[in-house]
Amino acid sequence: MKPMTFSEENYLKTIYHLMSLHPEGVSTNSIADKMETKASSVTDMLKKLSEKNLVSYKRYQGVLLTDSGLHEAKMIVRKHRLWEVFLVEHLDFKWDEVHDIAEQLEHIQSEKLIDRLADFLGNPTQDPHGDPIPDADGKIAKTEKQLLSELKVGEKAICVGVKDSSSEFLKYLDKQQISLGTTIEVLEKEDFDQSLHIRTKQGEVVVSQKIAGNLFVRKG
Amino acid sequence: MKPMTFSEENYLKTIYHLMSLHPEGVSTNSIADKMETKASSVTDMLKKLSEKNLVSYKRYQGVLLTDSGLHEAKMIVRKHRLWEVFLVEHLDFKWDEVHDIAEQLEHIQSEKLIDRLADFLGNPTQDPHGDPIPDADGKIAKTEKQLLSELKVGEKAICVGVKDSSSEFLKYLDKQQISLGTTIEVLEKEDFDQSLHIRTKQGEVVVSQKIAGNLFVRKG
DNA sequence: ATAAATTTTTAGATTTGTCTAAAAATAAAA
DNA sequence: TTTTATTTTTAGACAAATCTAAAAATTTAT
Numbered sequence: 054m055k056p057m058t059f060s061e062e063n064y065l066k067t068i069y070h071l072m073s074l075h076p077e078g079v080s081t082n083s084i085a086d087k088m089e090t091k092a093s094s095v096t097d098m099l100k101k102l103s104e105k106n107l108v109s110y111k112r113y114q115g116v117l118l119t120d121s122g123l124h125e126a127k128m129i130v131r132k133h134r135l136w137e138v139f140l141v142e143h144l145d146f147k148w149d150e151v152h153d154i155a156e157q158l159e160h161i162q163s164e165k166l167i168d169r170l171a172d173f174l175g176n177p178t179q180d181p182h183g184d185p186i187p188d189a190d191g192k193i194a195k196t197e198k199q200l201l202s203e204l205k206v207g208e209k210a211i212c213v214g215v216k217d218s219s220s221e222f223l224k225y226l227d228k229q230q231i232s233l234g235t236t237i238e239v240l241e242k243e244d245f246d247q248s249l250h251i252r253t254k255q256g257e258v259v260v261s262q263k264i265a266g267n268l269f270v271r272k273g
Numbered sequence: 274m275k276p277m278t279f280s281e282e283n284y285l286k287t288i289y290h291l292m293s294l295h296p297e298g299v300s301t302n303s304i305a306d307k308m309e310t311k312a313s314s315v316t317d318m319l320k321k322l323s324e325k326n327l328v329s330y331k332r333y334q335g336v337l338l339t340d341s342g343l344h345e346a347k348m349i350v351r352k353h354r355l356w357e358v359f360l361v362e363h364l365d366f367k368w369d370e371v372h373d374i375a376e377q378l379e380h381i382q383s384e385k386l387i388d389r390l391a392d393f394l395g396n397p398t399q400d401p402h403g404d405p406i407p408d409a410d411g412k413i414a415k416t417e418k419q420l421l422s423e424l425k426v427g428e429k430a431i432c433v434g435v436k437d438s439s440s441e442f443l444k445y446l447d448k449q450q451i452s453l454g455t456t457i458e459v460l461e462k463e464d465f466d467q468s469l470h471i472r473t474k475q476g477e478v479v480v481s482q483k484i485a486g487n488l489f490v491r492k493g
Numbered sequence: 494a495t496a497a498a499t500t501t502t503t504a505g506a507t508t509t510g511t512c513t514a515a516a517a518a519t520a521a522a523a
Numbered sequence: 524t525t526t527t528a529t530t531t532t533t534a535g536a537c538a539a540a541t542c543t544a545a546a547a548a549t550t551t552a553t
Contacts, residue, residue, distance in 0.1 A: 058539080060539085082500065090540095090541075091541080091542060091543085092501065092502085093542070094542070095501090096503085112502065113500080113501060113502080113549065140386075143393055144393055153383075154381070154386050157381045157382065157383075158381060161374070161377045161378060162377065163377075166364070169366070170364060173363055278509080280510065300530080301530075301532085310510095311511075312531065312532085313512070313513080313531085313533080314511055316531065317510075317511080317532095318511095332531075333517090
């Protein structure tokens with residue numbers, strides 16, 4: 054595989070993420086929206102990626118990654134998430150500060166570098182947000198990230214992310230002193246409205262079903 | 274300073290290095306040679322950098338970095354060398370493997386990242402080749418790299434690089450079991466031909482003035 | 494099924510960084 | 524000081540990735 058441009062890599066990665074939502078085919082417009090570009094630009098790039106056999110593309114039909122495109126995409130995601138681990142674990146970055154930097158680092162070309170980095174980090178299988186890190190062959194461990202609302206009474210977990218990152222929701226979390234890394238224990242679940250009684254460092258709090266369905270946690 | 278393109282950064286860095294050889298002005302052709310591009314491309318870029326006040330350029334007159342161009346160049350060199358330290362000290366790379374990767378990493382944009390990285394590495398003042406690392410303000414400690422031929426009898430130093438990296442010279446070093454990191458002690462200097470008797474892990478060896486003038490070492 | 498709305502693609506233009514070929518300025522040599 | 528050689532710049536072209544505007548295909552609604 055000859056080296057790709059940054060732009061090509063960004064398209065592959067975006068299609069990869071959109072494919073997990075729409076496995077039957079990803080539309081031109083959805084790619085344009087996600088990448089904040091125009092549909093016409095997407096069409097041009099899809100033709101190019103198609104000629105390189107990284108995507109299977111038929112006009113007006115949406116697009117899917119080929120096997121080799123999928124592998125390339127996974128390697129980019131692997132790099133992104135390994136760098137995030139490095140930034141958080143060794144350079145003291147917070148979860149919400151690492152994305153833009155990892156977005157740049159994911160394009161660094163060197164297999165040796167990424168293998169050594171993975172070793173250095175202890176071959177982690179998930180990033181600081183609880184998302185899985187593909188291994189060098191592209192294998193992905195089952196994600197251990199789940200919604201707070203999926204926990205059973207008595208289970209403990211740590212907060213690893215949010216589904217909806219609207220500023221109202223983040224402000225709410227702030228007020229409840231819930232942030233990345235906060236440990237949460239489910240004390241009780243109300244059958245009536247599915248609201249949860251949870252224990253945080255803060256003390257005991259009640260959160261609605263809606264809140265619990267927007268907060269990602271990882272058991273352990 | 275708004276972000277620069279990779280290409281702009283590479284030009285600044287090249288001009289910076291050439292300026293240490295030709296402080297009175299750097300010629301268009303020398304830049305083209307070093308960057309393996311054409312003189313006409315260089316001219317175009319010099320105009321662009323000049324408009325951004327990063328170089329002072331008058332046609333047919335060669336070019337020099339302005340104060341702000343110099344600062345930018347130093348920050349790129351700082352990043353390059355810090356990443357080299359990281360690769361060698363934490364990811365077990367050898368001195369001769371790090372250049373191409375650092376060449377990519379030097380373009381990552383984040384002041385916070387580079388400050389944190391420097392802290393993580395213990396704020397080193399020189400890279401694995403013995404070249405100085407500018408601090409966040411652009412200050413550069415006196416280089417501690419010198420030629421083996423400059424050492425006095427009795428002094429010890431470690432090998433940090435070569436001046437001429439022709440394969441004959443590298444093969445010679447290999448045969449003498451001298452490599453990056455090898456400790457060398459000067460035992461005796463022949464007045465007649467300036468050849469040196471040195472001690473390495475290998476034992477006692479005699480090297481000519483020519484060899485000693487091609488090998489960089491760092492005292493300590 | 495036909496019209497209206499949406500999505501996607503084409504056609505043509507723009508920007509960045511590069512190139513070749515030719516012209517202009519400078520430096521070296523006779 | 525001319526002539527010659529070298530260096531540098533201009534002029535014009537090209538590839539990559541993008542954009543706008545308009546056309547074509549598809550989908551949705553009447």
